[in-house]
Every structure is written in structure tokens, then in C-alpha cells.
Amino acid sequence: MNPDGTLCRVAEIPDGGGKGFVLEGAEERFAIFVLRRGDRIVAYRNRCPHRGTPLDWLPDRFIAADGEHILCATHGALFRFEDGVCIAGPCPGARLEPVEIRRKGEKLQLSGPRYEGVSSK
Ligand code: FES
16 A cells, blocks of 8 residues: 555545455455445444444445445345445344545545555455
8 A cells, every 4th residue: 555545546446346355454355345335435443233244245346236235145135325324124224334435636645544555365
């Protein structure tokens, strides 16, 4: 990752889909995913509030078959794209942990803590 917090280019996130990343810190690894719908981009920690597992069974598959909601593949919880709130499944009302991200031109940058490295999941 660049010192300015650049995660990737916007074009690397498929429109209507998402991409997972692992941030490497001195003492922790932190899995996140980024989703894009046109110009709307959100990012969450890749950790389900129900049991703490990653949401995707297959790499970068975060969107449910309805094309609208975020899916946790473990027990089928559905979360809203815009705020990560669970609207169906075993943890209604629970929320995915948001990750601060900003767009700068064609780059996506982390707004929060800096990590020493980043890799695609
Ligand atoms: S671990 Fe995600 S719905 Fe159960």
C-alpha cells in the first residue's frame, strides 16, 4: 500500500460486485471488502456479526443472488449495502463494521489507521 493509504484503483472493484483485501499491520491482519455500485462505494470489515466468520465462501463473492444485498455465506444473513445492517437471517439488526474509505480521483484510499501492506484476499 502506498503511504497515502491507497488501497486500489476504483476500476479494480467490479461494478455491482466487490473485492476482498487483507491489511497487514505490525500486530494484526485485518480482512475487509469493498463494494461498488456505479459511483457508490462502501467498505466493511469481512467479519459477520453473527459468528465472526468471513462473509464470502468464494473469493470476492459478497453479493446475494438478489443482486441487492450483502450475503454472509455461512448462515445466509442479508445486509443492506448502504449501512451494513442485517435485514434477514440469524442476526437481524446487527451491523457489519464499516471501514472508512474515500475516493481520490481514480484511487480508493483508506481514511482510518494505516497498515504496512495490503493484499487481495
Ligand atoms: S456467521 Fe454469518 S450468518 Fe451466521
